Amino acid sequence: MTESALPTVICTVDVVLLTLQQGALQVALLRRERAPFAGALALPGGYIHAQEDADAQASAARVLRDKAGLQSPYLEQLATFSGPVRDPRGWSLAVAYCALVPPEVLAQAPLTLVPVAELPALPFDHRAMVDAAVARVRSKSQYSSMPVHLCAEPFTLPQLQAVYEAVLGEPVNKVSFRRKMDELAMLEPVPGALQGGGAHRPAQLYRVRPAYRRNLSLSARGL
Template identity: 50%
Template sequence: MTSSIIQTIDVVLLTIKNSTLHVALLKRENPPFQDHYALPGGYVHEQEDNDCLDSALRVLKTKMGIRPPYLEQLETFSGKYRDPRGWSVSVVYFALVPLEVIEAANTPLASLADIDDMKELPFDHAKIIRATVSRIRNKAQYSSLPCFLAGETFTLPALQKIYEICLNEKLNKVSFRRKIAEMDVIEEVTGQLSRQGAYRPAKIYKLKSPYLDKLKTLESGL
């Protein structure tokens, strides 16, 4: 008689800390790899979860105390050697969240790791993180995805810096602002300016609805 296939969900939460992309990891409380840091994940609950997205949202809420404004499915990782417990299938999701949201959750077993300076991780989690970063760097070339790292309000220079971190390259200021205008996902916050140091005050922007509504849901923990 063959053993049952292990069916799990793993989630890659990426944020920006110290001007670099970081990934959220959790210290494992049980074998295998007890006390090692790994991606937040867990089993699919057949009776409780309607689908894999439900499973991912439940995992993040119970283990990280976070409900992101969106979750995007990355891909499925499977095989007989990725998990020492047996043949396993993991459906992987990812999201970008502002640093303050992860810090506010104050999850005791959580840690942030620089994607360029990670130690060896359990299972195939390093491979999963590399695949996620590749996906984000590709999508940052044409989408508004990095805007979810900006928080509720931001300046255009700050938003450009976020895109540069996601893409791992410098951007032309004029070209970047043209692209943002074409995407039509942000709007100016009238009557507010950012005053930092000796620089000329910068205009403050926010995401348009429904993008801003999603961020507010994230920050309220609903």
């Protein structure tokens, strides 16, 4: 069969945008303006624009910028979902991405945050995408710097440990957490920045080293 005789595949991207609020992972949903499923809450997504996008990752970044006002958050390709029935418009393929942001940057965005444990019915196969993203984040949090992208900078080590604990859904030993952070070598102290005081000793504030703002730091063993 020649290329021109092949039926068109609808090519889109969808983004599972996760954040942490009230100690729980939340997914950001957007009310759909157009058919199909107009009016329904769904993942932010859109067509790949071959005339302007450098790749599907750039399509996902553009969708986040245009629909949620977000500039270059941490963004990782999750998986591609495809087939004849997932979209009523026809045979379609969606490259799904996972984005992680601190809740502070979503304050002005026109998004609805929903705890991943209390998802409403979602159109397309968006539920499967959310499930895949949550599984990925939980699994990678065991042995990488991934959760740091859920934490607004600068932060103290106890604040970051609380983020890891919220993602993993269980307490983390303080000593092994600090050893893991040393091993990942992704943090740097903010010079001269201390938090607090009060009854406690002031705590050093940290930020992510530039090399790890777009990439993960991995360790061989889990927390």
